[in-house]
Amino acid sequence: MNLLKKDADEFYHIVNFLTINETYFFREPLHISLFSQQIVPEILRNRPSCTPVRILSAGASTGEEPYTLAIELFEKYGIGLNNKRFSIIGVDIDRGAIEKAKQGIYFGRSFRSLSPYLKEKYFEPVGSQRYAVKKYVRDIVGFYFLNLMDMPYPDFMKGMDIIFYRNVSIYFDSDVQKKYLKIYLRY
Numbered sequence: 001m002n003l004l005k006k007d008a009d010e011f012y013h014i015v016n017f018l019t020i021n022e023t024y025f026f027r028e029p030l031h032i033s034l035f036s037q038q039i040v041p042e043i044l045r046n047r048p049s050c051t052p053v054r055i056l057s058a059g060a061s062t063g064e065e066p067y068t069l070a071i072e073l074f075e076k077y078g079i080g081l082n083n084k085r086f087s088i089i090g091v092d093i094d095r096g097a098i099e100k101a102k103q104g105i106y107f108g109r110s111f112r113s114l115s116p117y118l119k120e121k122y123f124e125p126v127g128s129q130r131y132a133v134k135k136y137v138r139d140i141v142g143f144y145f146l147n148l149m150d151m152p153y154p155d156f157m158k159g160m161d162i163i164f165y166r167n168v169s170i171y172f173d174s175d176v177q178k179k180y181l182k183i184y185l186r187y
Contacts, residue, residue, distance in 0.1 A: 023064040025071075025106075025114040028166075035162065036072045043161050052087045056160040058148060058184075059168035060090025063101025064110055066141045067133050069164070071122050074137065089156060091146035101143040104133035148180065160184070 026032060043053050057066040066088045073086050092098050107130045111119055123131035144156065148168060163184050172180070 023061045024110045024112050025064050025068050025118075027064065027068070027113060029113070031164075031166075032068060032072050035069065036076045039162060040073070040076070049085070052085055053162070054160045055086065055088045055162045055164070056157070056184075057088065057090040057164045059165070060092045060101060060143060061094065061097045062106075062110075063090055063097075063104060063133075063141070063143060064106070065164060066090035066101070066143070067104065067122075067137060070137050070141050071118060073140075074122070075118075086140055088141045089160075090141065090143045091148070091157075092143075093145070093147050095145050098143050098145050104138050105130055106133075107131065151183070 040053060047053065055066075055069055057069065060066050069088050070086075077085070090098075090101055092101075105126060106123070111131075119131065122134055122137055124134055126132045142156075144154070146154070146157075165181065165184065
C-alpha cells in the first residue's frame with residue numbers, strides 16, 4: 001500500500017486493471033427516457049436560453065453513456081443542437097478508457113442496444129465493423145481524466161445540472177456513496 005501512495009502511475013495501473021468497463025449505447029433506456037422526457041425539459045423551462053444545461057457522466061468509461069445522452073438530446077431537440085445549449089462532460093479514473101472515449105470509435109457489443117436507425121444517423125463507418133461518432137455529436141461532449149476521490153475538483157466540474165453517477169457508485173459502500181453525492185450536489 002505504501003508503494004501505491006508514493007507511485008501514482010502504479011496506483012492508476014491497478015485501478016485500470018480492477019475497474020469494469022462494461023458499457024454500451026443506450027444501456028439504461030428508462031434512465032435515458034426520464035432524462036430526455038422529464039428532467040431536461042424541466043431544467044429548460046427555468047433557464048435562459050443562453051445558459052447551457054451542464055451534464056456530468058461520472059465513470060464515463062469509454063464514452064458510450066455520454067454519447068448516448070448526446071444522441072438522445074439530438075433526437076429530442078434536433079440536429080441544430082450545439083454546445084451553447086448543452087454541455088456533456090464524461091470523467092473517468094481510467095486514462096485508457098478516456099482516450100478511447102475521445103476517439104469515439106466503437107464496434108461490436110457497444111451497439112447491442114442501439115437501433116440500426118440511430119447507428120446509421122449518428123455514426124460513420126471507419127473500417128471493418130468499426131464506427132466513429134459523427135463530429136457534431138462529439139462537439140457537445142468532452143472527456144477528462146479525473147479521480148472523483150481527489151478534491152478539490154477542477155473548475156469544469158462546477159455547476160452541473162444533471163449528474164449520472166451510477167457507474168461509479170457501484171465501487172463504493174453506502175457511506176462513501178452518500179458522502180460524495182452530497183459533495184457533487186454542493187459543487
